[in-house]
Amino acid sequence: MSARYDFTSTRLFVEADLAAGASVDLGDAQANYLRNVLRFAPGDGLLLFNGRDGEWRARTAEVAKKRVTVVVEEMTRPQTPPTGVDYLFAPLKHARLDYMVQKAVEMGAGRLRPVLTRRTQAARVNLDRMRANVVEAAEQCGVISAPEVLEPEPLEKALGAWPTEVPLAFCDEAADVADPMAALRGRVSGAIGLLIGPEGGFDPAERAALLRLPSVVRLSLGPRILRADTAAVAALALVQAARDGDASF
CATH class of the missing domain: 2.40.240.20 (Hypothetical PUA domain-like; domain 1)
Known part of the structure; x- marks a missing residue:
């Protein structure tokens, strides 16, 4: 075989x-x-x-x-369709952003959407460098659909335009659900967004805006505090595992 x-x-x-x-x-x-x-x-x-x-x-x-x-x-x-996973993230600096973009491609992100939060450390985003990292990762890991890279936008704008029918998962250290797979199960078979915040987390107003979304999914990544790039890999792995699990039923 x-x-x-x-x-x-x-x-x-x-x-x-x-x-x-x-x-x-x-x-x-x-x-x-x-x-x-x-x-x-x-x-x-x-x-x-x-x-x-x-x-x-x-x-x-x-x-x-x-x-x-x-x-x-x-x-x-044959060509495979985009995964339907929108990956929203607060930009990081230089090498850590390169790493996060490459891993997002490997983990099945369909679109990469930088969002500027109140605690974002990197105010400027080099989109050409991001796209180059997307292509390099796709070439190396067998991906056929190279994810689209969107222009940065304020988090408030992204949340204000978020479709009510599309789940938006975000990593919340205060989430009550101990099992992130249980939180995702049954909600990830179609389009879904995954949001990773900046170092230091979302500020109270941003977190409150997230919790007001009707389609929000709060994810717990366990008791340890993870760096943003590590949290991205962990959360994307959970989303893909949940999508594979839903597809088997």
């Missing part, structure tokens, strides 16, 4: 449309990577995906000094 994913081939995210017989000219950075780092030659194989057309096997047709062209051959996996 063969493995579900091919982790031995080089995978690249491209913007071009993918179909059998299509010719794709790689961007400068990707061309340099194949030509000078991996030492690709004409005829070498790789995998391509663009988040729309599935994953495709391709081969290099031309490896020149200033361009690398690949030809698309056959689909290896």
Whole structure:
């Protein structure tokens, strides 16, 4: 029985449309990577995906000094729809934000939505860097649907526009529910939001606004105080486990 994913081939995210017989000219950075780092030659194989057309096997047709062209051959996996998990988070600084974005991609986030809270430590968000981390994580972990990265917005605005029918889970150290899976069970089969606050937590007014939402789900991550990036991984794992559990019934 063969493995579900091919982790031995080089995978690249491209913007071009993918179909059998299509010719794709790689961007400068990707061309340099194949030509000078991996030492690709004409005829070498790789995998391509663009988040729309599935994953495709391709081969290099031309490896020149200033361009690398690949030809698309056959689909290896059909496109999967976005997961429906909106991941809202207070931005962190530099390397910790890189880590959190990469792990969110690996853990199945469908969209990444930075929200600015009253205690957010990083006031500026480098969206290009975030998108680069999304692509890198998707290439490395076999993801076909690269999550969309949205512009930052104030938490109050995000909560004010939140659809009443969509559950919004947030990690609440004061949550009475000891079993987070019990809190999520039956509420995660469709669209859902997951909100991770800043270091230091939400301020009282923000927490009160969250608790007023009709669809809010309070999650307890246990007795320990977790860093925001650690809490993100733990909470996303819970959401995905609950979604898998709901799908089995």
